[in-house]
Amino acid sequence: MNIRVTVCVGAQQTCGSRNLLCGVAPRRAFSMAAAGTVAHGKLEGRKAAERRVRSFEEIPHTGRSGWVNLVKFWREDRFRHLHLHMERTFKALGPIYREHVGTQSSVNIILPLDIAELFRSEGLHPRRMTLQPWATHRETRQLSKGVFLKNGEEWHADRLILNREVMMSAPVKRFLPLLDEVARDFSQMLQVRVGKEGRVEGGKRSLTVDPSPDLFRFALEASCHVLYGERIGLFSSSPSLESQKFIWAVERMLATTPPLLYLPPRLLFRIGAPLWTQHANAWDHIFSHAEARIQKGYRRMSSSQAQGSGAGAAGVRYTGVLGQLMEKGQLSLDLIKANITELMAGGVDTTAVPLQFALFELGRNPEVQERVRQQVRVSCAQAGGDPQKALQGAPLLKGTIKEILRLYPVGTTVQRYPIKDIVIQNYHIPAGTMVQACLYPLGRSADVFEDPLRFDPERWDSSREGARGFRSLAFGFGARQCVGRRIAENEMQLILMHILLSFHLSVSSSEDIRTTCTLILQPETPPRITFSQL
Numbered sequence: 001m002n003i004r005v006t007v008c009v010g011a012q013q014t015c016g017s018r019n020l021l022c023g024v025a026p027r028r029a030f031s032m033a034a035a036g037t038v039a040h041g042k043l044e045g046r047k048a049a050e051r052r053v054r055s056f057e058e059i060p061h062t063g064r065s066g067w068v069n070l071v072k073f074w075r076e077d078r079f080r081h082l083h084l085h086m087e088r089t090f091k092a093l094g095p096i097y098r099e100h101v102g103t104q105s106s107v108n109i110i111l112p113l114d115i116a117e118l119f120r121s122e123g124l125h126p127r128r129m130t131l132q133p134w135a136t137h138r139e140t141r142q143l144s145k146g147v148f149l150k151n152g153e154e155w156h157a158d159r160l161i162l163n164r165e166v167m168m169s170a171p172v173k174r175f176l177p178l179l180d181e182v183a184r185d186f187s188q189m190l191q192v193r194v195g196k197e198g199r200v201e202g203g204k205r206s207l208t209v210d211p212s213p214d215l216f217r218f219a220l221e222a223s224c225h226v227l228y229g230e231r232i233g234l235f236s237s238s239p240s241l242e243s244q245k246f247i248w249a250v251e252r253m254l255a256t257t258p259p260l261l262y263l264p265p266r267l268l269f270r271i272g273a274p275l276w277t278q279h280a281n282a283w284d285h286i287f288s289h290a291e292a293r294i295q296k297g298y299r300r301m302s303s304s305q306a307q308g309s310g311a312g313a314a315g316v317r318y319t320g321v322l323g324q325l326m327e328k329g330q331l332s333l334d335l336i337k338a339n340i341t342e343l344m345a346g347g348v349d350t351t352a353v354p355l356q357f358a359l360f361e362l363g364r365n366p367e368v369q370e371r372v373r374q375q376v377r378v379s380c381a382q383a384g385g386d387p388q389k390a391l392q393g394a395p396l397l398k399g400t401i402k403e404i405l406r407l408y409p410v411g412t413t414v415q416r417y418p419i420k421d422i423v424i425q426n427y428h429i430p431a432g433t434m435v436q437a438c439l440y441p442l443g444r445s446a447d448v449f450e451d452p453l454r455f456d457p458e459r460w461d462s463s464r465e466g467a468r469g470f471r472s473l474a475f476g477f478g479a480r481q482c483v484g485r486r487i488a489e490n491e492m493q494l495i496l497m498h499i500l501l502s503f504h505l506s507v508s509s510s511e512d513i514r515t516t517c518t519l520i521l522q523p524e525t526p527p528r529i530t531f532s533q534l
């Protein structure tokens with residue numbers, strides 16, 4: 001593959017390291033043998049050396065001192081552009097490199113086959129949000145009120161219970177109408193706004209706005225509807241200030257996480273003190289808000305159980321993931337709280353931000369937009385109001401989401417710590433090393449995707465080559481993949497479906513959006529979108 005040759009020549013130059021799978025050494029061996037100057041024995045010796053698994057130390061790297069790198073990262077503001085830094089570094093060093101920044105060191109990979117190797121090998125996962133590396137500190141423990149989600153076998157058993165309420169097809173079928181209701185309301189709210197505030201052109205109104213605040217409210221409203229089985233009124237004329245504060249707190253928590261991850265505990269409370277305080281306050285708010293919501297749901301559940309009408313009884317409406325977990329009683333109340341808190345914190349920016357990118361890409365690609373809309377119209381007409389059928393009949397909606405997450409992956413990396421030694425790109429990687437699949441450069445690599453910068457939802461058509469094989473990894477992989485995946489996929493498809501049925505989308509400039517990395521990838525400035533009545 002092209003990347004292996006060209007990129008690795010660069011790797012040799014930069015680090016003096018040779019990646020023998022890259023075709024550099026074999027090419028030399030061939031020319032020497034052709035000239036008849038190499039004895040047979042020597043050639044065999046060279047081949048054996050080529051087959052030798054190279055040591056960890058030989059992996060190209062960005063500099064040995066984590067502290068020097070940390071200073072560079074601070075000075076050059078690389079934390080905010082980590083995705084671009086990775087893209088550049090792969091171009092310079094080849095398809096695998098090591099990086100050491102502050103207390104973090106990782107091996108970074110980009111090629112689907114290598115990523116497959118990583119995921120196939122048994123690997124531990126980084127700790128969950130409530131268990132960040134510095135969570136061993138007393139302060140963090142106090143902050144999160146002693147509620148922790150564990151890793152390991154215990155985690156796996158709990159996760160399987162949770163999967164039954166959020167990932168399997170039966171719960172998805174139950175919560176899909178709830179998401180559809182919120183998506184429909186969002187579109188209606190927008191219609192009212194365009195009707196009132198829009199400019200008239202050719203008898204129709206259109207309005208240009210930054211939709212991001214509304215998308216954040218949509219994401220929280222939708223995930224709360226699924227979690228608690230009831231609406232929290234964020235589209236009303238006086239939305240709750242507490243919910244708005246929750247949205248800000250999640251944003252703050254995400255934005256303050258990356259730099260803190262690289263600081264050792266000693267420095268954390270000195271250099272990082274203001275950041276740490278903001279981070280701790282944000283988590284405090286997330287926990288207390290989620291706790292209040294959970295208590296409310298718990299009281300509602302208890303009173304309906306006291307009246308003898310459990311959530312599972314015929315004719316009783318779906319009481320959300322919280323209600324289902326409480327009714328089944330397989331998880332302790334503390335674990336239910338911890339999981340629901342995490343689902344609340346994980347369910348806002350992760351969907352609101354890709355939706356901004358989606359509206360932008362559909363706006364700047366009117367022909368693609370029209371093809372998706374046509375499919376949605378036909379499918380909705382045939383679905384007779386059933387949201388599941390409507391989505392099944394419009395695969396381009398799913399393609400749109402995959403395409404958005406390819407170009408703008410919410411999490412720019414997926415990480416694993418292999419529990420056994422593994423070999424990637426013929427390099428030995430010891431157990432316990434953090435290995436990162438780097439999704440942003442993967443999604444934009446011409447060696448992996450044809451015409452990678454083109455927004456093309458049809459490329460994910462399952463009959464097309466390239467649609468398969470460790471290329472769509474935005475939700476991670478395997479037992480540890482995103483637990484909110486089904487909520488997110490359906491929520492995003494449904495809102496796009498309702499928007500496309502009501503509005504034509506356009507943007508004033510088709511220039512690329514500049515992106516920045518907090519813990520998630522987002523636009524530096526939210527794009528303004530013109531919504532025109534159809």
Ligand code: HEM
Binds near residue numbers: 410
């Ligand atoms: C486009 C939207 C989303 C993307 C791209 C995304 C991506 C991810 C990724 C990459 C992981 C790590 C997976 C792995 O290591 O294999 C993850 C984990 C997680 N996500 Fe999401 N996510 C999204 C939406 C959501 C939503 C809506 C929720 C909650 C409703 C959520 C909750 C979580 C939780 C709780 C975990 C930790 C799972 C565990 O370790 O058991 N995510 N997500």
